[in-house]
Every structure is written in C-alpha cells, then in structure tokens.
Amino acid sequence: MADILIDGIAKTFGRTVALERVDLRIADGEFLALLGPSGCGKTTLLRIIAGLETQSSGRVLIGGRDISALPPRKRGLAMVFQNYAVFPHMTVRDNVSFGLRMNGAEPARTARQVERAAALLQIGPYLDRYPGQLSGGQRQRVAVARALAVEPAVLLMDEPLSNLDALLRLEMRAELKSVLHAAGTTTVYVTHDQTEAMGLSDRIAVLHAGRIEQIGTPADIYAHPATMFVGGFVGSPPMNFFALQRHNNVVQLGALTLPAPPVDKLVLGIRGEDLEECSPEAGFPFTVQVAEPMGSHLLLTGMAFEHRLRVVAPADRQASPGLVMHFRPLPGRIRWMDAATGAAIAKGAP
Amino acid sequence: MTVRRGIFLSGVAMLCAWTLVPIWLVALGAVGGRDVVNAWPKTFFPGSTSLATLRAFLDVQGVWSATLVSVEVAVLCMAFSLLLGAPAGYALARYNFRGATTYRLLILLTRAFPVGILALPLAITFIRLDLYDRPLGVALIHTALALPFAVLVSASLFQAIPREFEEAAWVFGCSRLRAFLRVVLPLALPGIAATAIFAFVISWNEVFAAAVLTVRHRTLTAYLLTVLAESPLHVQFAGGFVLIVPSVVFIFLVRKHLFAMWGIANR
Numbered sequence: 001m002a003d004i005l006i007d008g009i010a011k012t013f014g015r016t017v018a019l020e021r022v023d024l025r026i027a028d029g030e031f032l033a034l035l036g037p038s039g040c041g042k043t044t045l046l047r048i049i050a051g052l053e054t055q056s057s058g059r060v061l062i063g064g065r066d067i068s069a070l071p072p073r074k075r076g077l078a079m080v081f082q083n084y085a086v087f088p089h090m091t092v093r094d095n096v097s098f099g100l101r102m103n104g105a106e107p108a109r110t111a112r113q114v115e116r117a118a119a120l121l122q123i124g125p126y127l128d129r130y131p132g133q134l135s136g137g138q139r140q141r142v143a144v145a146r147a148l149a150v151e152p153a154v155l156l157m158d159e160p161l162s163n164l165d166a167l168l169r170l171e172m173r174a175e176l177k178s179v180l181h182a183a184g185t186t187t188v189y190v191t192h193d194q195t196e197a198m199g200l201s202d203r204i205a206v207l208h209a210g211r212i213e214q215i216g217t218p219a220d221i222y223a224h225p226a227t228m229f230v231g232g233f234v235g236s237p238p239m240n241f242f243a244l245q246r247h248n249n250v251v252q253l254g255a256l257t258l259p260a261p262p263v264d265k266l267v268l269g270i271r272g273e274d275l276e277e278c279s280p281e282a283g284f285p286f287t288v289q290v291a292e293p294m295g296s297h298l299l300l301t302g303m304a305f306e307h308r309l310r311v312v313a314p315a316d317r318q319a320s321p322g323l324v325m326h327f328r329p330l331p332g333r334i335r336w337m338d339a340a341t342g343a344a345i346a347k348g349a350p
Numbered sequence: 351m352t353v354r355r356g357i358f359l360s361g362v363a364m365l366c367a368w369t370l371v372p373i374w375l376v377a378l379g380a381v382g383g384r385d386v387v388n389a390w391p392k393t394f395f396p397g398s399t400s401l402a403t404l405r406a407f408l409d410v411q412g413v414w415s416a417t418l419v420s421v422e423v424a425v426l427c428m429a430f431s432l433l434l435g436a437p438a439g440y441a442l443a444r445y446n447f448r449g450a451t452t453y454r455l456l457i458l459l460t461r462a463f464p465v466g467i468l469a470l471p472l473a474i475t476f477i478r479l480d481l482y483d484r485p486l487g488v489a490l491i492h493t494a495l496a497l498p499f500a501v502l503v504s505a506s507l508f509q510a511i512p513r514e515f516e517e518a519a520w521v522f523g524c525s526r527l528r529a530f531l532r533v534v535l536p537l538a539l540p541g542i543a544a545t546a547i548f549a550f551v552i553s554w555n556e557v558f559a560a561a562v563l564t565v566r567h568r569t570l571t572a573y574l575l576t577v578l579a580e581s582p583l584h585v586q587f588a589g590g591f592v593l594i595v596p597s598v599v600f601i602f603l604v605r606k607h608l609f610a611m612w613g614i615a616n617r
Contacts, residue, residue, distance in 0.1 A: 052517050072520040079521045085514035089536045102523030102532075150522065 002063045002076075002153030002186045003028045004049065009058035011044055011210075018044045019210045021058070028063075031180060031187045033197035036207035037233065042190045043158055045207070049188060050156050051075050062154055073102075077154040078147035082162060084139045086131045092118075092142050093127040099150035117149035120179050137168045144176070148183060155180070157189045161196060173199055194234050198222065206230050225335065228342040231269050237299065237310035240275075242268040243339055254284025254305075256328060265339035272299070273312040274333035283328035286311065291319045300325075373594060379587025380404055387584040407588035416573035419485055420554060423569055426489035427496055427553035428546045434493070435500025435549075436542060440530075442501065443508035454505075457498045465491070469562040476563055483565045491563065492553035499552070500545050507541040508534065544604035551597045 006024040010017075019041045026032045034042040047053035049060055051072035059068045067075045078099060086095050094101075096117055100110040118124045121141040131139055140160060147155055160176075161169045177200050180187055191197050197204045198218040206213045206221065206229075214226035225231035231239035244251040244266045251260045253268070260266055277283075286309060290301040298313040304327075311327060313319065336345040374394070379387045381399040407413065438457075442450060465472075472491065473482065481487030511534055519529035535542075557571040564572055574589045581589075 050517075050521055052520070071525070072517075073523045073525065077521065079518070081514045081518060083512060083514055085512065085518040087515060087518070087533055098519075099522035102519075102528070146522070 003030075004154060004186060004188070005059075005061040005064075006045070006049070007059045007061065009045065009048055009055050009060065011041070011048060011053065012056050017210050019048075019055075022210075022212055024205060024212065024215070026186060026188065029184045029186055031177075031189065031200060031202045033189045033191055033201035033204045034207055035191060035194060035197040035204050035234070038192055040207040041210040042192075042207045046156050046158055046188060046190045049154075050077065050079050075154075076152065077156060078150050078152035079156040080140075080143050080147050080158065080160045082159045084131075084136075084143040084163070086139050086142045086146070088131050091128055091130055092123060092134070095131065095142055096123075096127070096145045096149045098146060103150070113149050113151060117145040120148065120182075121145040121175075137164055137172065140164060140172065144179070148179070148185075151183075152185060155185045155187045157187065159191055160189075162191075162193070169196075176200065195236065198234075204234075206233065208233070224344065225269070226344050228267060228269065228337050231335065231337075235271060237272045237312070239269045239271050239335070240307070240309050240311075241337070242270075242305065242307050244268055254326075255281050256284060258334070261336050261345045263336075263338050263345060266345075267337035267339045267342075269335035269337055269344075270329050270333060272310045273297075274330045275311050275327040276330055277313070277317075278326050278328045280326045283326040286325050286327050288319050288323045288325065289321055291321065373598070376587055376590045376594060379584055380591035382584070384582065384584050387587060403584050403588045404591070407585055407592065410577065410585075412568075412573060412577070413570070416568050416570045419564075419567050420570040422485045423489045423492060423560070424550045424553040426485060427492040428549045430489065430493040431496045431500040431549035432542065432546055435497050435545070436504045438501045439504030439506075440508050440534075442505040444513070454502070457501050460494055461498055465495075465559050465562075469559070472559075473562055482563060483567055485567065485569075488560050488563050488569060489553070491559040492556055493549075495556060495559075496549035496552040500549055503545045503548070504538070504542060507538045507545070511537050547600045547604050551600050555593070555597060 004024075004026040006022055006026075009019060009022045011019040022041075022045060024032075034045060036042045044053060048055045051067070051070060055068065059066055061067065062076065086092075087098070090098070093114060097110050097114045100113060105113075114127075115124075118127055121144055123138065123141050123145055126134060126138060126142075131142060134142065140163070144160065147157075161172055164172060173196060189197070189200060201218060203215060204218055204221050205215045208227075208229050214221055214230045216224075216226075221230060221234055225234065225239065228239075228241060231241070242253065244253070244260075246260045246262075246264050246266055249260060249262070250257050251266060251268070252258075258268075284304055286300075286302050286304045288300050288302040292299040292301070293315065295315065297315050298317050298319065300311040300313055300319055302309055302311070319325065337343065338345055378394075380403060381401060383400060383403055441447070442454065476482040476487045479487075481490070515533050515537070516529050519533045520526070524532060555571065556569075557575055560569040561572040561575055568576070571593065574593065578586045578589050
C-alpha cells in the first residue's frame, strides 16, 4: 500500500508564502496531476514529498508511515526531473541501474529489473551508450526507466515532458499512461499543461497561489470548476465569464431571461462549446473579431456586452470579423459563480 | 570581409608573438651558448645549438636539491589549495548564505596585500612557529596566493553541474557525501585537475616569498635568484628556460579546462 497523505503542508520562503496548509490524499496506484500556473507552488509541493525541500509545517505520510523528517533516499520513492538529470558520465545501463545499485540490490535482480524497465521504455538498444549520444526524447525515456527500474511505490514527475517538442510530447504522453498503468505505481505528476493533466490523470489537483483550488476527475474539473480561476485555467479555450446583476431573482442576458441563484452580484460561466447559435430574439448578440479555423471546429473570438467571449462553432460555419451573430447557452451548462468570492455556487442552489 | 579577417589574423599573430618570442629567445639563449646570447643583431635561428649550457646549468651545485624543494612546495600548495578551495567553492556554488557575495570579494582581497609588505612580519612569525626555512612554510604562503583561484574556479565548476544531478542521486539512494563522490566529483574532476595544476604552477613560479622565507632550503626560483645573479648571461638563460618549461607544459596540458572555466567557449 502506498497511498500518500499530505497533512497540512505549508511552506514559506522568507516572507513569501509558497504553500498555505495543503491537505491531500492520493490513493494507492492513483495518478494525480498537480496542475497550476508557474509559481503556484506545485513543484514546491512535489519537492517536499520527495524530501528535496523541507516543509515549514505539516506532515507527509506514505503508506501510513510519516516520512516528513527522512532524507530523500529513505522515502522509498523515485523521481523524474524536468531536465531529465540523466548522469552524463554513466552509460544508459548504469543510469537505469543507479537506484538499484545504490540501494545494494543483488546483481541478478538489478539486471532483471533494468532489462524490464529498458524493454518497457524501448531503450534496450541504447543501454551501452552515453546520454550525450541520445536525443532529448531518448534521454527522457532513460530518466523514466531509471525511476521505474527501482519499482518504486511512489513515482514523482516534475514536468517531465516540457522539454520535448510537441509531437514527441504527444507520443510520450500516451506511452507514459500505458506504462504507468501497467506498473500500478502511485504517481504524482506536476504540470502546467492542462491537456497533459487531463489526458494522463485519474484526478487533478488545481493549485493557485499556494492553495488547492479544486480536486477532482478531469471531467468533473472541466464541467464543474469550483472557482473562476479553475474555469479560466482548465480547458482550451478557457471558460467565458459574464459579470451580471440579479433583479427579481432573474438576470437578463440580451433577450434571454435566466433564473438566478440568490446572490446579487453574479458571474455566469459558460464554455465556448456550450453556446449554440440562435435567432436574434432567442439569444444575445456577439460581434466576431477573430475567426480561427481549427480543423475540427471554428474558434470565434469577439465581444458580447463588453465581455470578451470565445465560442466554438461548427467547422463549416462561415464567419468574418464584424459579423454579428446570436448565441444562447445550452440548457444545464451554465455555471454560476459568486462575483465577490469567485467560488462556484452549488449545483443544488435555486 | 577580407580586411576584417586580416585585422583578426594580425591580432592573433601579435598575441602569439607577445608570448612566444620571449620564450623563443630564452630558449635560444639556453641552447645557443655564449656567442648567440651576446650576438647583435639577434638571429632567430641559431647556427649551432648545443645542450652544453643546459647540462652545465643542471650540474650547478644545489640545482637538483632546490628543484626537489620546489616540487615539494608546489605539491603541498596544490594539495592545500584543493583541500581548502574545493569545499569553499562547493559552498559558494550550492548554498545561499549571508555574505556570499562579500565572501567572493574578500577571497580576491587576499591578493591585494603585497607580499613585500608582509615579508618581515611573516618571516618573524614563521621563525616563531618553526616554519621558517621549511617547505611547509613556503607552501602555506603559496596556498594563500593560489587559494583565491582555487575557490573561484572550483565554484564555477560546481555551478556548471546542475543541482538536479545531485538531487537525482539523493532520491535514488545516495547520502550527500555519496552523491558528491559518485556524481559531482567525476563530473568536476577534469576541472579540479586543472585547478590543481594551476596551483602547482603558481607555486612553481613564485619567487619573492620563497626567497624571503628560506635560507638553505630554497626553492628553485629563489635559489636561481641568488646563484644566477653572478652567472654569465647564457647560464641565466638556461636557468630561465628550465623554469619556464614545466609551467608551459602543464598549462598546455590543461588548457582546455582553463579556457572552459574562464568562460571562453572552447568545447
């Protein structure tokens, strides 16, 4: 059992607060992504789990064992670094076997596990080369193989794909998912790339300014963002927001009258693909500024009620700058937020 | 294009001449004998060469024992510089401590005190400490001279090794010391060797402190200073040549690393 319990972890650097009391439970075998913009504290949290950084307060438990005060080598985990950190003065084989050798594994077991990890990541042919002779993608495979070779209970990954080019990243992403699923390793994966987080993880924890904004499955986070920040950060294009005032329990959106939850200053959140074109009397007007054909769809950027809006339209829709179109939200897809706090208003509220 | 290339090439030629011509002339004086040294105008290609002067110089009484002292002092200086300089450089490279920048400057300041002013107090102190006229004493002074380079150069060496390498080693089962020995040291080793040789050369060439702090157990430089002052010119050249050669050979051997640590892209 290698579940991870993060219990009230806080970290301050001088006066800067990097993490303020983070609580998180990661189940055994789960793939959890820590997602957030740079400077949100996600890497700091990962490094605290690894023991490369010391928390200001709080505890980290792996499999029920408090590892907060242990040095990295005694925590029973492996890590993949952003810049690979593959040792340049060792062959690929020595790199992959490094963890096993340092922990005094017997040679037979070392050889067996190195072979398995190398086969899994398809680096068998390069085992006797030096990292300098490999491409970035191959080096990244070596870094992952080195981590998997020790058959860790917990695997930490710090933006492992961010140094790869787009095509390679897509390929490695799919591969990582199948490899880690097969290994059954509890994985914490730090990324600022929301498509990576959505594609790979069982659950995502969205971090912002040292706090966890929301934890949930990718689908849940996408469909029901807990805060305006999450809606605006997750999804491409990000969620659209309208600041609205409630009168007599309803809000007006162009020709539309929408029943509103009991908060005076409201924000209406709606995803670009949850808007459908309609007749002028059934929706609100939208002036197209930019039309970007994306192949599978047409991405329109424009203005509605002095709000910038992004709409996903069918690929065959013709639109040019200056065109006025009319849209209405699909039923059940509106997310209401409290303008004062930025928090979502519960689904059950009237 | 061609003009710029011409300027570039003549610049290169100037710099080469700046360093090579004196060495060449010293070498000529050493192998050419009395006539070449005294001849005017100078010829760049001697008619006849012989190793007679060099051999005669090496037969001068005390040269070999002085050489031995020089080597002893230089090796000690090299060892002290590494043992003190490398850890200090590692600390500068890896830890943020209060006053790190000031410390960097202070290290260089040790070079700001002229040995000439320090000579008398040093000699007295060394006599009291029973370090006077001993290789260990001279080695300590040379270490003080070489240490700033050792510290700053090894700091930049360690800085060039990504911290992530060390962190990866820690995560994969190494203690701090083991991570240093298994990962950092092998990567820094060529540069550290260069630093060591540089310390050796500094000590080998130093003459003033060595001359002040020794009487009977002189280093080669200090010994030559006294002996050669009364020797004929061509013997002086021979002595100079013997002194130059080891430095040039050492510097040549480690040139790649010296360039690298001084930030000249050469790799």
